[in-house]
Amino acid sequence: MKPYLAVIMDLFRAALCSRVLWILLLLITCFLLSLLPLTLERVPYQTSDSPTGNALQIRYAGYDFGPPLQVHGRAPERLVSFAVAWFLDYIVDFMVGFFGVFIALVVTSPIIPETYKKGSVELLLSKPVSRPLLFLAKCVGACAFVFLNIVYLFVGLWLIAGLRLGLWDVGILAAIPVFIFYFVIFYCVSALAGLIWRNAIVSLTLALVFWGACIVVAQSKTVMERVFDTEQSAAALERENSIDQPGREFWKSIYRFGVLPLYTVFPKPLELDNTVQYLLNGPQDAGENIPLHRFRSGAVVQNPYSPVVSSAIFVAVVLGIGCLVSYRAEY
């Protein structure tokens, strides 16, 4: 294992020397400091249909941040879980999940292409190291580098949520492995592209395109399933009125032969949140009590483990292809 540990340690050395690690840690610190003025306050909220409701007012440095968030039909004690969900959904999931993964991909995308550049790869491959393990060591190194930053970020978020907002929730810390897994899903694509084309820009672009494709496929599936459900209930009425919808069969074919197979094969990063909630709150709460994706149409999965399993299979397959490519490649 000594040579592979040396490869992983070398990545950290490279990060320290190129100041990437320090810049990232500084950015994370700035982000955490920017969250310090954030407060959540319980305020009475009155509407015509709910005269004595409870609401959460988000304040930033004493200023109201939008209208209060009303919690319809919920007991006051559920406000905390609502606040946690809001924090997880907006701060952790959206801001960190989206921008964090993007930055992590940008920072790590040159690792594999740099390793396999002419002049450096020959010397590496002349050493008694296994090519697949060298590739995997580089991937592990990239993930370890991201992990270091993420632990700092999420522990900081957890402390801010607890100290400033009174939301001591383990869900924030549970987001660490989820975030890493989320990153790994796209990084393995970036690593494979970097191995084949040995170009950091191609590697990053393909990872981002794939990320977009995953979102498009998942959203298309959700939308199509909703439309088809509506159609089924309307089918009887259509038959009675003999109304023909010529495009329907076409879209069903697209769903059956395009969207559904892709959805099955692709990882399901958007659904990983639900799995975490299932693990944290039990089956009755998954996708129900905690209003994750309230304002985004994320699909609620029937089987909470299926996104993890299918994503893990995808990662394993892509890394397996990477190992095969690195084994067979000639430099």
Next chain:
Amino acid sequence: MDSAFAIEVDSLGKTYRSTLGRRQHEALRDVSFNVAPGQIFGLLGPNGAGKTTLLKVLLGIIRPSAGRARILGEAIGSSSSRRRVGYLPERLRVPLHHTADSAITFYGRLSGLSGRASRIRRKELLEQVGLSDWERVRVGKLSKGMLQKIGLIAALLHDPQILILDEPTEGLDPVGRKQVRDILLAAREQGKTIFLNSHMLLELELICDQIAILNGGQLRFLGSLDAIRRRSESARLELELQGPETEARAALDMYGEARWAQLGEAHYRVDLTLADQLAVDQCIDGLRAGGISIVGLRHHTTSLEEAFLEIISSEPLDSEEKEEQK
């Protein structure tokens, strides 16, 4: 597994194919030779001759399309064979975050050396190449020659039995070249086999025991430098003769085609090529015995470089020649 040879190459071929297989380039064709242990073996050839391809095949970086090769009796590319080889690539590119010190340690660790072992050996080697004062300097600030020396140290660090060096003196000043030569000669003294790839004939001339010349992916020459020197000793002779033409022609007839020019009555200039000094002596003896006066004699010798150029433009070795030269 041990073998009588440090490196065995048997009918090795390598064809590069484009992704769709439409275009192909035969970089190596039917290359065979053996390198005895403890030798400094030089691989010579012009740019694009297939030298680096051959080196990469021996290191297992690329796979041969035909034939086979073994290093110390092990299949090329196996982990055990790579453990016994130190390699210096042609265009060494050390990641810029390294200092001289950390780069050597990193490559040492990849070779399976412990931190302590590499520290001891590193110090000794840095001193040997005169880089002790530069160990803490980032590689980006080192000159090309210094970087080349760092690469050489990285190749030597784990005390390999075979050194495969691709243009090791490239970019070095005369002092640096001498230091590298001394290191290689010392390594030979320790019984290491050194496989050198270079296009600098004069550089190889100083240290190599055996030489292979490659051109167009094919072996053009295999043998000692003395054999090339013998070729270079072939002389073009310009003779100015006086005497009966029939006698002179009879004396020179056995030495192949000669160019004759008449300078006056019974006065000629003759150009002919002779294999070596022995042939020159015999030719002159023959002329004198025939009663021919040698009025003038100019001896044009072929330089080592001319011999090399002649070899690379010659036909590839056939199997009989290969056996003979082996």
